[in-house]
Amino acid sequence: MWKISACFLAYFVMKACSFPALNSTKIVNSLYRVSLKTGTGDDCSMDLFGGAFVTIDGMKHEHCQTPELDHSGDDFEEGQTDTYVGEALGECAEIDFTNGIFQFTVHHSGSDGWCFEEGEVELRDGTVVPCIANTFLDDGNEFVCPSFKLGKDEA
Ligand SMILES: [Ca+2]
Numbered sequence: 001m002w003k004i005s006a007c008f009l010a011y012f013v014m015k016a017c018s019f020p021a022l023n024s025t026k027i028v029n030s031l032y033r034v035s036l037k038t039g040t041g042d043d044c045s046m047d048l049f050g051g052a053f054v055t056i057d058g059m060k061h062e063h064c065q066t067p068e069l070d071h072s073g074d075d076f077e078e079g080q081t082d083t084y085v086g087e088a089l090g091e092c093a094e095i096d097f098t099n100g101i102f103q104f105t106v107h108h109s110g111s112d113g114w115c116f117e118e119g120e121v122e123l124r125d126g127t128v129v130p131c132i133a134n135t136f137l138d139d140g141n142e143f144v145c146p147s148f149k150l151g152k153d154e155a
Pocket residue numbers: 043044045046047050112113114
């Protein structure tokens with residue numbers, strides 16, 4: 001009998017303790033990954049004088065902007081796909097896109113032009129939004145990549 005009561009007690013203690021823990025584990029559907037592919041050809045790569053960053057617009061008008069994208073290797077070389085995750089995404093790694101994203105925009109900065117061939121963003125819920133660009137960006141040009149996926153249920 002004593003054993004059963006102790007079990008009940010332990011059960012309720014565990015229940016009581018687990019509630020605050022569950023509440024603090026908020027699932028945020030933020031940006032998980034950005035991948036950008038650089039094309040090949042004249043002036044396609046970028047070095048010191050060119051850069052790129054991404055802005056994202058959510059279905060519920062959420063908005064975020066990454067810092068200038070920079071990973072530990074040499075970014076934006078011809079034919080190379082650069083992938084950015086974690087701290088490289090700045091506030092975009094925190095902002096919650098609850099209903100997914102409406103579009104993302106790839107922005108160029110600086111005076112070294114860049115061949116933006118294709119890109120892809122991935123949210124924490126696994127939604128991947130691909131974008132075929134095949135364009136040349138220079139001097140602050142931008143390219144808008146629409147998302148035709150309304151949500152993971154419709155996919
Ligand atoms: Ca260039």
